[in-house]
Amino acid sequence: MTNSKILIKDIQQGDFVNSKFAVVEKSLSLGKNGKYLRLILGDATGRIEARVWNDAEQVSFLFNVNDVVDVEAVAVDYNGIQLNIKRISKADSYNPLDFLPTSSKDIAKMWDSFRKTISDEISDIMLKKLLYSIFDDRIIEQKFKKSPAALTVHHAWIGGLLEHTLEVVHLCSFISRTYPESLNKELLIAGAMLHDLGKISEYAVSGVSFQQTDTGKLLGHPVIGCSMLKQKIDSIQGFSASTAVLLQHMVLSHHGKLEWGAPVKPQTVEAEMLFLCDLISARKTRFDVVKETCEKESWSAWDRFLERRVFAGNNR
Amino acid sequence: MTNSKILIKDIQQGDFVNSKFAVVEKSLSLGKNGKYLRLILGDATGRIEARVWNDAEQVSFLFNVNDVVDVEAVAVDYNGIQLNIKRISKADSYNPLDFLPTSSKDIAKMWDSFRKTISDEISDIMLKKLLYSIFDDRIIEQKFKKSPAALTVHHAWIGGLLEHTLEVVHLCSFISRTYPESLNKELLIAGAMLHDLGKISEYAVSGVSFQQTDTGKLLGHPVIGCSMLKQKIDSIQGFSASTAVLLQHMVLSHHGKLEWGAPVKPQTVEAEMLFLCDLISARKTRFDVVKETCEKESWSAWDRFLERRVFAGNNR
Amino acid sequence: MTNSKILIKDIQQGDFVNSKFAVVEKSLSLGKNGKYLRLILGDATGRIEARVWNDAEQVSFLFNVNDVVDVEAVAVDYNGIQLNIKRISKADSYNPLDFLPTSSKDIAKMWDSFRKTISDEISDIMLKKLLYSIFDDRIIEQKFKKSPAALTVHHAWIGGLLEHTLEVVHLCSFISRTYPESLNKELLIAGAMLHDLGKISEYAVSGVSFQQTDTGKLLGHPVIGCSMLKQKIDSIQGFSASTAVLLQHMVLSHHGKLEWGAPVKPQTVEAEMLFLCDLISARKTRFDVVKETCEKESWSAWDRFLERRVFAGNNR
Amino acid sequence: MTNSKILIKDIQQGDFVNSKFAVVEKSLSLGKNGKYLRLILGDATGRIEARVWNDAEQVSFLFNVNDVVDVEAVAVDYNGIQLNIKRISKADSYNPLDFLPTSSKDIAKMWDSFRKTISDEISDIMLKKLLYSIFDDRIIEQKFKKSPAALTVHHAWIGGLLEHTLEVVHLCSFISRTYPESLNKELLIAGAMLHDLGKISEYAVSGVSFQQTDTGKLLGHPVIGCSMLKQKIDSIQGFSASTAVLLQHMVLSHHGKLEWGAPVKPQTVEAEMLFLCDLISARKTRFDVVKETCEKESWSAWDRFLERRVFAGNNR
C-alpha cells in the first residue's frame, strides 16, 4: 500500500493515490444512486478509469479535458482497477511531458540501435555522411526522439516516431537480405531511416496532447521531410545527383498511392518495398490498438482507419 | 512562288520547297498505284502532310521519326496543302530549336507582361523581393521562356509554360478584383506566377521533341517547384514564415486533388482558386487541341485526358 | 439605445430589443447556475445568439425551431453581442419573408445588371429574343429574384440565385474576352444566364426556411431548367435547332461530372467553361461560409461539401 | 440450288448467289497461295464470311466498309458456310433498310402486343390517354418500330427498341403481379413503356449502319424522352401533376446510377424496379451477343460492357 505520487502503471488495488494526472475523457452518467462523474485519467505510463460519486455535477465544472488535475483517490477493483476519487482540482504547475503517453520501449536504447544502423548497414561514404549530418544534428535528434508517429492511428506516443522508424528499418533490412539481387540494400535502409523525417515538424505538443501543426497540415510530412533532406544533401559536396533524387523519391512516395497523399507513386522497387514495410508496421500497430479497445468482446467496433471491424477472439 | 528555305506556316500551293524539317510521323501506305510513304513534317511554325511516291519502301529506311531531313518538294493542294517530295535525306547539322513547336505568341512580349505583373500587382515588399529573386535569376528566366507546359496535353510548345502561366495570372487577377473581401490578391497572384515553376526541371528537349526528365518523373513539378521556392525564400532574411508556408501550399496543392498528384488538397481559398484557374487554362487549351484534330468531322475521337469525345460542330 | 422593432444587423450592446425573430437553433445547456436555454435567432439581416436564464426548461416547450417568436431582451456583450431574453413567446402572425436570410446585395440593382447583360453582350437576334422571353416573364422574374442558389452549401439566401448567376455571368464574360478565338461568347453568356434556371422550381419557402420541392428532388434543377428552356425555344419560330441543342446541353451538363448529377459530360468548350465558372463561384462562397464558422480558430471543422478542413489563419 | 437474289439466312452449301450485300468488314490477308480478301457481308437477316481469291489487292480498292456491293459467288463449306466470290462491285442503288440488321421477331406482331398492353393493363383514364397520345402518334410509331435499342451493346438492330421495350414491360408486369401491395402496377408499366422513348431521336440510320445523332450525344435519351413525355402531358388537360413528375422521374432515372447517366437516382420503388428490369433485358441480350462471338471457344474475349469474360462452355 502506498500513498502519494504514483504512476498509473504501478497502481494496484487498495493503493491510496495522491498524484497529478491528465484528464483524457470526462462525462456525467446516471447510476442507480444518481449522477456520477466518469473520468479517464492519464500519465506517461498509461490510462485509468476513475469515478467521482459526490457532487458530480458541481465537480464537473472544475476542470476540462486536457487539463492536469491533482487527485486524491483509492484504487478499487470493479471489472478492473478504478480510482474512487475523494478530492480533485485543477493543478497549478506541471511538466506537460509527464502526462503525454510514452513508448513502452527505452528511447535511449532505441536511439542507439537506430544510430548504429548507419555504421552497421551503410558502407557508401556519401550516404553515411548524409545520414550522420541529419541524425547527429542535435535539434533533429531531440525532436526525433520525442515525436509521435501519428496523432491517433498508430504509435501515437512520445518516442513513437523512433519506435516506428526502427521497425521499418528492421523490416527493410530483412527484405534486403532476402532479395539481394533485386534490391539496393543501402538505398532502401537509408530511405527507411528518412521516410518519416518530416513528422518532426508535423506534430507538436499542445497542453498534454499532440496536435498537427499548421505547417504539417498545409504541406504534409512527405514534402516537409523531402525538403529537409534536400537541404542536407545540398550541403554535402559531391553527393550523387541521381542518388539524391532516388532518396527524395522514396520519402515522397512512401504513402504508396496518390489518394493516400503520395505526390508520386513508388517507381523504384526500393520505394515500393519501403511503402509496404511502412504499411506492415502501421497496420500491425493499428490492429493492436483496436484489439485493446475490445476488452472482453470478440469483435471491435468499426475502425475507420482499417475500414473494418477486427476480430479479437483468437487472442483468448 | 518561292524556292529554298521556307517556314511551314508560309508554304502555299505551287511553292517549290527546299528546307529542313523534323519527321513527326512516318508510315507506308498502299494506294491504287502501289506503296507510298506518308509523312508528317514539322518545324517551329507548324506541321504539314507530305508524300513520297517513288521507291517508297527504300526511302523509308533513310530516316526515322524525330530525325531532321533535307527536303526538296512541291506544294500541292489535295484536301489541303501537301508536299509532293522529290528528294529527301537525313540532315547533317541543324539547331534543334528550329524544329520544336513554338508558341504562336511573342515570347519576349509575354515575358515583359509577366515580369510587369510584379510591379503592377504586388505591393508587399517581401513578396516583391521574392518574385524578383526568382524571375530575375537568368537561369530561371532562360528555362522559363523555353519550357513547354506539358508534353502532349496542353501548351506543348516552346514558350508554352510562359503562355499558360500568364493566362492563369490573368484569371487570378480578375477573380481577385471580383472578390476583394474574400481573396488575398497578392498571395493569389504570387501563387499563380509560381505554381508551375518546377516544370523548368520537369521537361527537357531530346532531339527535336520534349521529354520528361528522370527528376520530373520521380519527384513531379509541384514538389520540385516547392523546393525551388523554399530555397529562394530561405535566402531572404525576414520573410514571413506563415506566408512562406502559404505559398508552398499553393504550389503543392495546385493539382487540386490527391488522385491528380497534389500531396495535399487546397486548404485555403486562394489555393482553391489557383487550382480552378489553372484548370480553366488547361481545359480550354485541351479543347482547342482536340478540336483541331477533328478537321471536318463534328466529333473528335475519344480523348483520354478529357475522358470524353468533343463536339466541334458548333465551330462551323 | 433603442427599444422595439430592430433588425439583427443593427443591434448594439445595451439595446433594449422588442422584435420578432425566427428560431434557428434551440438547446438546453447546463451552466454553473443550472440549466439555461441557448438559442440562435434570425431575421433577414443575420443571426444572433440568445439566452433564457430563468425557467429554461418550461420556456423550452413554448416554441420550436422554425417558429417565429416575440422577444423582449437586452443586448449584452459576452464574447460578442448576445441577447439576454426577458420574455419570449410564439408569434401569432408575420410575413415569412422577413425572417429568411437575404442577400447582402441589392436585389433590384442586381436584377438590372443581370437584365442589362442581354443588351450589352448579346447581338444575335434569336438569342436575345429567347433571353427576353424568359427573363421578362414576370413569374420567372419574381421567382428568380427570390430563390436561393442552394439549401445550405452556398448562396443559401433570398436573392442567392440571382447573386450567384450574376457572378457566373461575369466570370464567363471575362473568359470570353480572354479567349475570343476559342469561345463563342454569346453562347457562353446565354448559357451562364440560364444554367440554374430550374432552381426556381427546385426550392420553396417552408415556414421560415427553404426546402427542396418534391419536383426538385425527383427531377433535379438541370433537367427542370432544360425543360423550361425547351418550352420557351419551341415558342420562338425560326430558332436554330442546333443552337437549341447546344443551350440545352450547357444547362444539362453544368454539374460537370456524371457523379455530380450531370446526365451528360460537357462536350463543348463553352459547356466546360460554364461548369468551371460555376464551380469557382460555388467554391469561393463555400470557403467564405466555412471560414465564418471558424470564429477565432485557425481551422474549420471537416466540411462535407468541400471534403476537407479549411485554413482560416491567413485572414488574421 | 438457287441462283439470284437470296437472303443470308437462306444460303446453303452449293448455292449460286447473285445478290446485294452490305460490306461489314474488309481486310487483306496472307494465305499459302498469296494475298486474299476477307470480307464479312451482311443484310437484314444476318452476316456471312466471304473470300476473294484473285486480284485481291486491286479488288480491295473497289469498295469500302459500309458500301453495298453486287456479288456473284458460290457458297462453300469451310468451317461453316462461306461465299467464294467470283465478281464483286459497288452497287448503284438500293434501299438501306434492306441491309441493316433486323429483329428476328415480327415487328408488326410485337407492335400489336405492345399497344395492347395499354388496354390490357392500364385502367387509369388519364394514363391511358397519355399512352395513346404518344404511341398512336404516327411519327412516333414509325420511328419506334425501326429504332435499335443501342448501337452495339444490345438489341442493335431494326425493331430492337420495340423488342427490348416489350421485354421490359413483361418483366415489370410480372413483378407487379408478384408484389401487388408494394408496387403501383399501372405506374410501373407506363414507365416501362416510356423509359426508352428518347431513343427514337438518339439513333439514326447512316448509310447501312446506325449512328448516334448529335442531339443524342449532347442530351442523351433519358432527357430527350423526358422532354417528349412532358410535352405530351402538357397537352392533356387535367393530367395529375404528381403523376407527371413520377413518370418523368422514372424515365430520367432508369439508368439507375449517376455514373451511368441518370441525372437522379431512382427514388421510388417503381423507378428502382424499372431500372432493374431494364438491366435484366440488357444484360441477358449482351450475354447472348458475347456468347455468339465465342464460336467454339469456351470463353469469350474481354467484353468492355460487361467488364468481364463470359463462359459459354455450359451451352455445349
Next chain:
Amino acid sequence: MTNSKILIKDIQQGDFVNSKFAVVEKSLSLGKNGKYLRLILGDATGRIEARVWNDAEQVSFLFNVNDVVDVEAVAVDYNGIQLNIKRISKADSYNPLDFLPTSSKDIAKMWDSFRKTISDEISDIMLKKLLYSIFDDRIIEQKFKKSPAALTVHHAWIGGLLEHTLEVVHLCSFISRTYPESLNKELLIAGAMLHDLGKISEYAVSGVSFQQTDTGKLLGHPVIGCSMLKQKIDSIQGFSASTAVLLQHMVLSHHGKLEWGAPVKPQTVEAEMLFLCDLISARKTRFDVVKETCEKESWSAWDRFLERRVFAGNNR
C-alpha cells in the same frame, strides 16, 4: 376488451394488456410533466410504442434493451395505438422465438411450395438428387425455415430466408420461361434455391434478436454455402463435375460485384440473372422497410443501404 396474454397485432384501443414483450428500444424523455420512459416493445407479430409515466428514472434501471418484460398496461390512442404501462418487470422465463419478428407468411406453406419446386421444375435426375439431399436434410430444413435473410437490411425476420429465397426462385422461373433459348432453366432454378444456403450458418439467435456468427463474419455466406454444397455434391456418385462448378459459381458470385463480396463476378448468364433477381427481391423489400419508417412524411431519412432518400409520397 380483453385482459391477459395478447399478441401485438391484435391489440386495440381500450384493451387491458397483461403479456410478455421484448424491449426493442428504451429512452428517457422530457415532457411537460417531467421525465417519462419511452419504449418500443415487440413480439413475433410486430412492434408497439409504450410509455411509463411514473418513476420513469427508477423504472428504467429494471431492464435493458433485448430483455423480455412482463407488462401490465392499457392501450390508448395517441397518434396511433400506444401502451400506457402500469407495471413492468423483467420476465423470468420465456421462449425466445416468441419475441423475434416473424414472417407474415405461413412458413409451412412456403416450405411446401419451395420443396415442390424440385418436382415441378427440375427433371435432371442428378440435380433433383442433389436438391433433395440438401433440403430433405432435417437439420438444414429446421435452420432454413427459421433463419432471417439479413440482420437489418431486408427480410430480417424468422422465415425471412425462406420467404426471400422463394421470391428469387419465382423470379428466376419467370425469366427462364421468358428466355428459353438463352437460359438453362434447371441450372438457374437450382442456383436460386441454393444461393443463400450459407445464411443458415451466418445468423444465430442471441437473446431475442439475431446476430451474425463469428463464422458468418469471417467466411461470409457465399463461401459457407458453396462449401455446404460441395460437400453434398461429393457425396453423390456420378454428379457432373462441370455442373458442380457451375452451381458453386452461382452461389459464390450471387452478390454480383467484387466490392459487394462476390469473390468472382458472374461469368455465366444464369449467374448474372440470379444476381439480378436476388437484387430485385432485396431492393423491393428494402424500399418497403424504408417507406414504413416514413409514417406521414413524404420522404424517408437517408438510407445507407440504398444510399438515397426514398419518396413515399406516391402511396397516399
Next chain:
Amino acid sequence: MTNSKILIKDIQQGDFVNSKFAVVEKSLSLGKNGKYLRLILGDATGRIEARVWNDAEQVSFLFNVNDVVDVEAVAVDYNGIQLNIKRISKADSYNPLDFLPTSSKDIAKMWDSFRKTISDEISDIMLKKLLYSIFDDRIIEQKFKKSPAALTVHHAWIGGLLEHTLEVVHLCSFISRTYPESLNKELLIAGAMLHDLGKISEYAVSGVSFQQTDTGKLLGHPVIGCSMLKQKIDSIQGFSASTAVLLQHMVLSHHGKLEWGAPVKPQTVEAEMLFLCDLISARKTRFDVVKETCEKESWSAWDRFLERRVFAGNNR
C-alpha cells in the same frame, strides 16, 4: 563450340545449335533486304531471339506460336545473342515440360525447405497433423511443385508457386519473430503455407504454356484452396473449430481487398500480415519482371498490373 542439343541459357556466340524450342512469338518484318521472320524461342531455361532470312513468308506457314520446332542455327551477336536459323520445322514429339519456363531455383531443395517449416516452426499437434496431411499427399505435392504462381504477373514458371509460397513463409516467419506479443506465429505460418493452395487447380499446362482452368476462372483459387483445406480439416478428428475458421479466413482473405477478389477483408491481424507479405513477394517479383523488359532503357513501358511505369535507371 558445340553442335546439337543445347539449352538456351548455355548458348554462346558462335555455337552451332541443333535443338528443339517452343515458339513464343512470331512475326514477319520488313528489312532493307526484304522480309524476314522474327521469332522468340523458349525452353525451360530461358528465351532467345531468332531470325529466318530466307523464304521468310513461306517458312512462316510451317508452324505457329505455342508449337515446338526443330531448329538448326548459328548463334551470332547482334545487340545480344541471336539465332540465325538455317532450318526450322515443326517437331513431332517432345515433352511439354522441357519447354515451359522453370524456376531458377532447385525445386527439390525448395520443397525440402518448405516441408521442414512444419517441423521447425509448428508445435501444435493438430496444426502439424493438418499440414502433413496436406503436403504429404502425393497428388498435392506433385502439383504444388509444378504449378506456377500466376499466368503472367509474377512467378509465372514451373516451381513458381513453391518459390513464391516459400518467400511468403519466410517473411511471415520474420514478422512473427519481430512481433511475438501481437502475432500468433503458428497460425500465421500455417496460413502462409496454405494461402495459395488452390492454385494447384487454378492453372494447367496447355501445350507449352500455362492456362487458367475453367474451375480456376469460375471459382478462383482463394475459394478452391479454402475448400481443399476444409475437406482435410474435416478428416481430422478433434481439430479445433475456431482454428479451422481462422485458417479458412486467412486463405479467403489473402487478396486483402474485396475489389481484388477477397470475399472478406482480413479481420485478424494474422490475415492482414499474410496479405501484406504476399504483396511484398508479388510486387518485388513483378518489379523484377518489368525491369528485365527495359533492356537499355531507364524506364519501362506502362505496366498494367503495377499501374505505373517503372524506373530501372538505378540498376546501372
